[in-house]
Amino acid sequence: MTISEFLKLLRSVWFPVGAFxxxxxxxxxxxxxxxxNLLNVMNVSATFGTASSQHLxxxxxxxxxxxxxxxxxxMSRIPEVAKDASEVPQIPVRKTPSRIxxxxxxxxxxxxxxxxxxxxxxxxxxxxxxxxLRARVGDTIELTLENHRTSTHDHSIDLHAVTxxxxxxxxxxxxxxxxxxxxxxxLHAGVFIYHCATPNVPTHITNGLYGLIVIDPEEGWPxxxxxxxxxxxxxxxxxxxxxxxxxxxxxxxxxxxxxVYIVLNGRVKALxxxxxxxxxxxxxxxxxxxxxxxxxxxxxxxIGEIFDKVYxxxxxNRVNTSVQTTLVPAGGATVVELKLENxxxxxxxxxxxxxxxxGAYGVxxxxxxxxxxxxxxxxxSGK
Ligand SMILES: [Cu+2]
Numbered sequence: 095m096t097i098s099e100f101l102k103l104l105r106s107v108w109f110p111v112g113a114f115x116x117x118x119x120x121x122x123x124x125x126x127x128x129x130x131n132l133l134n135v136m137n138v139s140a141t142f143g144t145a146s147s148q149h150l151x152x153x154x155x156x157x158x159x160x161x162x163x164x165x166x167x168x169m170s171r172i173p174e175v176a177k178d179a180s181e182v183p184q185i186p187v188r189k190t191p192s193r194i195x196x197x198x199x200x201x202x203x204x205x206x207x208x209x210x211x212x213x214x215x216x217x218x219x220x221x222x223x224x225x226x227l228r229a230r231v232g233d234t235i236e237l238t239l240e241n242h243r244t245s246t247h248d249h250s251i252d253l254h255a256v257t258x259x260x261x262x263x264x265x266x267x268x269x270x271x272x273x274x275x276x277x278x279x280x281l282h283a284g285v286f287i288y289h290c291a292t293p294n295v296p297t298h299i300t301n302g303l304y305g306l307i308v309i310d311p312e313e314g315w316p317x318x319x320x321x322x323x324x325x326x327x328x329x330x331x332x333x334x335x336x337x338x339x340x341x342x343x344x345x346x347x348x349x350x351x352x353x354v355y356i357v358l359n360g361r362v363k364a365l366x367x368x369x370x371x372x373x374x375x376x377x378x379x380x381x382x383x384x385x386x387x388x389x390x391x392x393x394x395x396x397i398g399e400i401f402d403k404v405y406x407x408x409x410x411n412r413v414n415t416s417v418q419t420t421l422v423p424a425g426g427a428t429v430v431e432l433k434l435e436n437x438x439x440x441x442x443x444x445x446x447x448x449x450x451x452x453g454a455y456g457v458x459x460x461x462x463x464x465x466x467x468x469x470x471x472x473x474x475s476g477k
Contacts, residue, residue: 150345156293159345162246164214166204166340170244171212175205175302176364177221179371179456182321182382183228187314191232198224200249200268200290200303201242207329207355208362208453210338215360216249216290216301222360223325224288224305226382227253231283231309239266240273249298252291254425255307257281263291283311285408285427287384296348296388300328302360304386306427311410318431319377325384326392326422326444326454327360328353335452351389356444356454365442365456375437375462378402380429387424394428395419395445396458398438405429419445436469437462 152158198218207213218224229235241249248269252261256278265276289295290303306325330348331341335355347354358365365371373379385392401417408427414420422428437460444454 148345150349152294152349154294156295159294159297159349161297161343161345164204164340164342168244169202169204169214171204172220173205175203175215175217175220175222176360176369177223177225177305177323177325178369179322179324179359179365180320182226182323184321185228185230185310187310188230191230191234193234193236194229195236195238196227197238197240198251199240199242200245202245202247204340206361207331207341207357208336211331211333211336212340213329213331214301214340214343216245216247216298216303218251218303218305222302222304222327223323223384223386224303226305226323227288227307229255229280229307229309231280231312233280233309234277235280236275236277237262237266238273238275239268241268241270243271245270247298248292249290249303250292251288251303253278253288253307254286255280255282255284255288255309260291261288267292280309283309283410285309285382285384285429287386287425287427289386289425294345297343297345299386300330300348300353300388301343302327304384306382306384308382315380316431318380320373320379322371322379322381324358324365324371324381324442324456325386326356326358326394327386328388328390329355329357331355348388353389353452356390356449356452358442358454358456362453367457370439370457370459371442373434373458373460375434375460375465378431378433379458380431381442382408382427382429383422384427385422385424389424390444390446390449391424392422392454393419393445394422394430395443396432397441397443398436399432399434399440399458401430401432403431434460434462436460436465438464 149158149160250263250267252263256262262276290298330344331354332344333341404414404417404420440458442456
């Protein structure tokens with residue numbers, strides 16, 4: 095064998111393995127997503143399928159998008175998966191950092207997605223989004239992640255508030271029935287998405303494994319009367335919008351970035367009726383708003399209101415004033431503050447407004463009296 099033949103042979107062996115290893119480590123860090131071993135990475139470049147599961151062609155890290163037939167009788171059903179927007183933890187303003195403990199449990203559950211439509215959600219603590227976590231900048235957070243024994247998949251958590259490989263994803267990778275604890279320090283104040291980082295990552299996120307962690311600045315936030323917690327997410331079902339019955343996950347629609355539903359707090363109408371955001375005229379409110387993606391950018395807007403303040407991308411060094419609509423990237427968040435001068439119902443939505451027909455809306459209900467100086471006239475008879 096000549097030297098050039100030897101080098102050729104070496105390249106042919108090294109390239110598929112070595113190049114993938116290098117790219118994978120560059121993209122995700124040596125330990126991030128470490129549970130996705132190299133064999134998995136290489137296997138996904140082939141399409142394969144069985145009667146029980148179908149994997150899509152993928153060049154992503156780890157297992158490709160796929161779904162398993164759901165054994166409906168074996169999964170737990172819960173009456174409500176939507177997170178109540180008023181469930182915002184409050185922590186006192188402190189002069190010094192502290193140590194905070196959180197315990198989250200991943201559980202896969204069947205719940206209502208829309209009227210007459212059910213979906214198998216993967217949840218942190220049985221709600222979508224998962225609980226809002228909160229700490230102060232400089233705090234040390236001890237986070238335990240537990241995976242319910244009935245889970246059909248491994249799970250994990252990557253918090254965008256973490257500084258370190260994978261955002262903690264590899265340190266919290268748990269098999270069904272396991273739990274693991276990681277400790278991290280919050281270096282940056284702001285509002286950060288957290289999500290499952292177990293391959294196939296977009297599948298785990300879109301199924302419901304996401305939420306927000308708020309890291310309060312040292313001096314705290316400006317005083318408001320109420321705070322709310324809203325996260326936009328996408329759901330990819332095999333049936334089209336409004337199709338009744340249990341709807342399995344549709345990996346092909348996710349790959350095509352064509353969500354069937356786009357929802358606020360987990361399901362269609364999660365923030366309407368008795369579950370609307372409730373406030374009183376004259377109050378000032380703050381909304382922590384996140385976008386879990388997995389494909390679309392959100393254009394957050396409240397019909398009939400103007401954001402007095404927006405912290406763009408939830409960055410705290412800059413405040414924009416008098417904003418109508420603010421962009422929230424996939425995997426990002428924003429903070430808006432507004433004084434409620436008038437009363438009535440205000441629709442919050444993604445103002446890529448065709449999405450309201452996919453569920454991307456909720457209601458802010460403000461009790462009080464109409465203010466004719468702000469808006470007056472006679473309702474028309476038209477529809
Ligand atoms: Cu997961």
